[in-house]
Each structure stands twice: as structure tokens, then as C-alpha cells.
Amino acid sequence: MDDNSKKITVFGGASVVAYVLSRKYRYNETRNKRRMWVRDIYLKRKPHVLFDNLVKELGLSNTELFFNFSRMTASTFEYLLSLCGSYLVKHSQREAIAPATRLMVTLRFLVTGDSYPSLGYTFKIAPSTICKIIFETCNILWQVLSPRVLKLPITQEWLSIAEDFNNLWHLPNCLGGIDGKNVHIKAPSHTGSQYLHYKNNFAIVLLAVCDSKYFLTHINVGAYKSQCDGGVLKKSEFGQLLQNGTLNIPNLQKLPNANDDVPFFFVGNEAFPLQVHLMRPYSKKRKLKMPEDQLVFNYRLSRGIRIIENTLGILTARFRIYHRVINADPETVDAIVKATACLHNFIKLQESDTLIYCGHEFVDREVDGIITPGLWRKEIPRDCALGTINLRFVPGSKKWISGANVIRRLAIKCGAKHPQLLTSTRFRKHIATTLQLMTMQLHQIEQVATFMGHTRKTHAQFYRLPQDIFQTAKVAKVLLLLEKGKGKVFKGKCLSEIEIEEEASILESSDDDAPTKKHTESSITQINQKPQSSEQIYNVPTFIMSSEDIQQSNHETEKTNCAEDVLHVPEKSSQNKGRAKWNSKEKKLVLNYFKSHLEEKITPKKHECEEYVAKYRNNITITDWVKIKTLVYNTFRYKVINN
Template sequence: MSSSSDEEIAAAYLLLKKRRKKTNRRFWVNPFYTINLGYSSYIVAQELNHDPVKFHGFYRMSKRTFQTLVEIIKPEISKRDTNYRKAVSAEERLLITLRYLATGDSYRALTYYFMRGLTTISNIIATTTEAIWTVLQPKYMSTPTPEKWTSIADRYYTLWNIPNCLGSLDGKHFRIKRLPKTGSTFYNYKGYFSIVLMACADADGLFTTIDAEIVTEQFFVHQILDTLLQLGLLELPQPRPLPLGNDDFPFYFVADEAFPLKNYIMRPYSKQKEFLITAYQEDGEVSNVHLGCWCLNSVYLKAQFAVKEETINSVIKAACVLHNFIRIKQGIFTQPTETIADRQDQVHIPIEPMPQPQIIRNHSEAQNIRERLCDYFLTPAGAIPYQWNHIV
């Protein structure tokens, strides 16, 4: 048999196999959706334009912010009408995506809310979340520079009296569908499959860096964060003295007890263990008041997403950058009650020094850094009035 005959047989086999896999669709657009399109959530939501409160409750942002977002993202998500059907508008595509991010409803539930097909809903969410990240990330979650890190640290000191702090680290589990041939890789201790978002937020609760992987807090610190710091990719500023101090003090992130204590991560004292080796329990509790960190509390990060692997990353990134966009556009920032100069010039009630016991203990470098920070919080320059109310 000639080679040309073999090629013809192979081509015929592939064509037959492709035809067998092809399924005939009953409808181009299901008549149920066509008949009831006028009752969809998008049509009903148009009446909310006259009620700012209800508009915000449904869209999870103000009307002006939504219109601005539509103008920015419309060129990326708009589709053309065809001879077969009318394209879904950019406004409706964005609303479907916002409702999914805010509620975590299943795709099938959204089909009945918006009277759109299951495949249509899936494609809209996948393409719109990717477009949201692509368009908004360069401006609303740009890569931090040394100047930006320094600005964040100054803002932390202005608002929370925490010097040299670059941000708060935290993590959140996002529910996903069990991926094929992955076994228990994505299974977590909470009893479901998930991907962990590790994020850093500044003093105003805006995300500065995010990473969505199969990670734990320990893995994030020892592998990802360590690698970024060693390669100099984070471009952290050089150490500088604490306020009213002379010796250089490193810049650092704050985190909760799930993270390890590192030179660049300051976590609160553990009430069960580390207080036992601390000279005074009051010192540790005062430091814990200062070292509280932001949690991932965005309106678009509270839902549980059950999506495929190829979509989950764009969904998480879109939720984070939308959080920054809304807070910046709507001016949701914490206002300081006093300036740094006012705080330094303020007359503080003198704190009686406590007698220091002769305790000899070997501390790691990270522990020594935290001890120096703890001592600063006990000085008139570093103390805040309400910190003494949290000592038990």
C-alpha cells in the first residue's frame, strides 16, 4: 500500500472521529431565555438608576463608579451583532461578572437571573474578568517601586503609628472544583478544594501585591517571598531609623500568627508560648495592639467561587483590582486625626519605667528586631492612648 493511501485512510478516520464527537444543538438560543429576556436581572436593574442606595446594593458600587468602569473596559469586552442574534451589551457583561464576584452564585443560577445560556455566562465571566485585570492593573495595582514602598510606610505611621511598615500580609481560601488527575493536591483542612490567595495590603486597605497559588502561609514565606527578596524583585527601601531614633531599623510587613517571625515579617506575640519567655507580658500585649493586620475583607472576596482552573486566576485577580478601583474612585480612605508633627510635639503622660529583671536568653535576629519594635511602642513617641486598655 502506498504512502498516499495511508494518508487518505488516516484523514478519513480523523474526519469520522470528529463527526462522531460533534453534537447537534437543539436551539441556537433556547426559547425559554428568548421569551423571558425582558424579565432578566439586567432589565430590572435599569430601574435602579433612580435610587442610588439600591443601585449600590445591587451593583456593589456607586452609579458614577460603574459608569466610569464601563467607559474604561467597554472597548475590551464589546461584541458585534450578527445575523443570528444580538450581542450582549458591555454593561450587561460587566453586571453579570460583578454579580458573580459579589455573590459566588453558580453559573446555572446566573442563567436564570439574566436569561442567558450556560455557555454564554461562562464565556462572559472568563473574558470580562481577564479584561478587568488587563485594563485596571497598570494603574490601580501597579508594581511597587522603592518610592511607593516608602510612601506606604509613611502612611502606616501617619494612620496607625507603626513605623517602617510596608503592608499587611494575609491569606484566603477560594473554593474551586476538583481538578482532574490532581488527587488531594487542592484539598484543604476546611474540607473542600481551594486555591490560596496570599495578598499584601497598605494602610488604607488597598492591595499592593497578590499571588494566587497552591500555597500555605509557611510555603509563601519560605519559597515565594524569600525568593522575591533574594532576587531584589520587590525593591524594598533601605533601612532607616525609627522616629526620634538613631540606629537603622529594617522595613517589614505585619502578619498574624499563621506566618513565621522573620526579619521582614513582624507577627504578634503568641499568648501561649512567647509570653512565657518575654520579660513582661504587658510589653507583648501592647505590641499586639500595634501589629494587627488587615484581613481580606473586600466585598468581592467574600464569596466562594466554584470555577475551573483556567478561570480561577483571572477571577481572583479581577476581584482584587476591582477592590482597589472602587476604594480609590469612591474615596474610601482612613483620615488621620493628627499629623506626624502633631504627634511628635504632643505632650505625653510619662510612663514609669519598669525594673528590668536579669534574664539571659538567646534571640534570633528576627526576635531582636521585634523586641526593638516592642520597646519603641512603650516610649512616649510610639505609644497610642488606647493601647493600655487592651492589657489584661
């Protein structure tokens, strides 16, 4: 390199350094400087801090309120502080925040899920400081408590868990239930769709294993929700140990009253794969009745699944941070979930005598096959997947309770002309519409909706008639009254002030429309002698006329149309009527023609289907290329090639 090149290189490097230094100097000069080191309200923390006043007073005077505040008693809090206090001590030029305050701030955040500014106003601590306190304290709780209350069991402990499952739930050789829970988080930056859930929200997965007494035995946190539960288990540490046989699982053991050696196993729902040490219930095939032995097996297995469901439900109900979207980065969310899991086991172990954390009524109870929901189901959000019970069993029998099947059998036995119309949804709509005609208060509607198994909002949106239809019915009835000369009573009233009961009383008081006593008695006799069909049952306009009056006045078009509307059975569309079905001969012809496509799993193109149609036009009835393409695709997709 000559001297000129060296000079140019040195000069260019010096120019770059000078430019960078000048930009840094300008940034330091123009950036906003802090107006104060700490706000005055935080300097006066000591005399008015929440922990020094309210918390200590609750711990000394009221155990129940202290538990409601921190999800543990005062003695348990002091014991936890003695374990973690030395790790929470901080040193600063100013007065440092005490370890007890740091621990209580973290507990209050986990219990309520309040935002950092809200906790800052409560404890008089800056939100940025609270953010650091929560992250550090959650990590310390995991480091201190996990070796004590959440360590992986050894062989002897696995045997003890299996014995408890057999004694409490009649499920021998069971080592625990396994399930996953979604922890909703705010979308992390620069992660794309890694944490995206199929319901268009972002979440991480908590994979948990529990024993027969609602204690967590292992957790795995941080998996992407884009993975299924089976995929999360396969990639987790627990799944690797389970697959490699290094989980310290005991050897084979005989079942009660049997001579066959059976391996120990965990139970999970249908999202998990079937393995040697992992059992899942039988899947119900479409339109096929499940055999009785499989029903009994699913019932027994569902007991273990219900244990892990209750364990995660207790965790969600006690720590309300799971009730909302956690606004934190994934690393902090992982620390929060681990801390709550450790606290669940720690508090349940310490409060085992008082049962204040998890009493008998707080979990699901089963007596003679009837399951009573636990109180934790009322404390979690309604849209939570854990909020409903899907396990029902008939006492003294070996069959599941199915509401749809019960209604279907009753509809057939009652002699209805169209039993397929008597469904649970139509029954709910019928009740909701009938109650809409009555003057009911909001609390009464709430009771009816709760009895029917849904909320008042669902009752109004999905089952009641829309308000415009209800108003149209009012207008129609008013016009009928005006035609009869009975509309003077509504003079000066708006539509919202008109009640259906008033219209019904006016119509019933009419001499022309009122049925005689003899007529009524004869109709009752007919009902007792012969069961009515669905036409006779539904051929009654509400609150206006009886069925006999309608039969005598069929010439009136308004009433006839009303009855026909009620009894109208929706016919299949013309498109469905004219749909051609594949026969075995044409299927075989298509599959032989596109045999190479089936072997290579390639969907035929439009011109290829048209060539097939042109070749066999005289021997086939289906010439639509889309249907031919769909048949070929479905054949190699579901592997049901008919030779």
C-alpha cells in the first residue's frame, strides 16, 4: 500500500470517529434531563406505607381478611419471609425498601393482577421500581421454594401417589393427571406469530402434572401456544424423561383382582398422544355408539383428568393474575407462573390443617356418580375453559347423561309429528320467548338464565326474540283490537307502555271469542284420552285463542297463517335435492384414471378433469370437474381408496 492510500484510510477513519462523537455530544445536550431523582410522595413512604399500617393490623386482628389480602395467613407469611428474606435485602444510599414490603408487593400483584401504577399508589413505590421488585422476587420464590415443594418425585414417592389415587379415586397405577393451561400475555415485540393462539390472542403454555391431593408435581412454562399440548409435552423436559424411561417410574404392578402386570401411567385428555406411561380416553367416533366397556373406562379415567382440572382451577381462582392479559415480557411471565406454582404448593401444605386455602367445598365433589361443582368455578372468568363441567354419570348405571339424547327420546315417545324439531335449543328459545311476554324483573330473568345454564346476556342475545320482532307483534295485536273496536284503552300510550297482558285481558273479555265452559271441559277430556301431536300442541296463538277456536275459524287468514308459521318445517334447499351422489362404479373409474395422482398425492388440475369427462362422457353422470377433483383429494387425504 502506498503512502497516499494510507493517508486516505487514516483520514477516513478519523472522519467517522469525529462524526460519531459529534452525534453523541448532540444527543447528550438535547435529551431530556431528569427533573428530580425521586418524587416527594415516595420520600414520605415510611409514615403512611400500606404494609406498616393496614397489613400489620389485619395480621394481628383478622385472619380471614389477611388471607383475602395475601392468600395466606400471617404465620405462613412470616415463615415465607424467613425463608426468602435474606435474598430480598437491598443496600442503597437512601433508605432501601424492606424485604417484607417487597414480598407483600409481589403477593398483592399475583393475587389481584393490578397494574404497576395502581400498586405504586397503594404502596408509595415508583412503578418502575415495582416492575423490578416483582421480577426479582418471583425468581427468588422459585429458587427457594421449588427444591422444597416442587421437586420431581423419586420412585418411592411415585408409589405413594399411585396408592393415594387408588384409595381416593379408585384409579390404580395412576401417577397423576397432566394438562395444559393458556396464560394470556400481551404480544411481545418482534415475535411475529410465535405466541399467537388460534383465538387471535397471545399466550404461553403452562404444562402441569399433579397428584391425587391437588399438589403440583412438575410444571413446564414458556412453550408457544402455536403448539398443541402433545407437542409441548414432547419437547418439554418432563416429556423427554417420560419417553426415555428416566423418570424414576416404578416397575410393572398388578391391578386389583387381576393377575396381569400393568405399567404405571399418567392420564390426560385427547390432546395428548397414547403412550406406554400416558393414557387418554377413548374418542367417540362420529355417528357411532360407544361400547359400554369404553364408557366405563372413560368414566374412571375422567376422575384423574378432573383432578388436574381442579388443580389448575384452584391456581387460577386464588391468583387472579391469570384472569387478565399479563402486560410483561415473556421472561417475566415465566417467572410469575413459576412463582404462583410454588406458592400454590407451599400455601396448601402450610394451611393443610385449616383448609382455608382449599377446602372440601372449593373443589368438585362426586357422590353416587353426581358431580357437584366446586366453588372455584364461580371465581374464574366465564369465558375460561375450566369454568364448565363436562363429566356427568348416571347413579347406579354405566351410561353417560346426554341432554340431547334425553330430549330426543322424549320427543319420540310423546308421539310428536316432527320430533326432530324438539331440541334443547328450541326448548330454550320457547321458554325465553314465553317469559318475554311476562313482566319480569332483571333479577328474575337472571335466576331463569342461571337455571337454564347461561348468562342473562346470552339469554337476551341468543334465545329471546329480538326487540323489533316483539314490537311488531304488539303493533299487530293493537291493529286487531282496533278492528274489533277495543283500542280506546291504548289512547295516549306509546308502544313501550303497552303490555301484552292488557291486550290478552281485552281479547278474553270479548263475548265472541270467549270459549264456553262446556267447550273447555270437552277439550280437557280429549287431552286426557289421546295424546296430542305437535300440530295440536303448537297450533295455539299465545294469549289470544284456544285450539278449538282456531279449528272453528280456519277461514280467517291471519290466524291460519300464524299457525302455519309455527308449524313450518324448513325444507331442504333445491341445491341439496339435486345433488348427485357417487356410485361405486364411477368412483372406481375416477380412482383408476387418476391412479398416478393418488400415488404422488397430487390434486388433478381442471384440464385433467375435463379430459377425463371427455373420455368417459357416455359412462358417467357426474361431469363437474370440481367434484371430481374433490373426490381425488379426499381419497388420498383420508386414505380410503376403494379398489
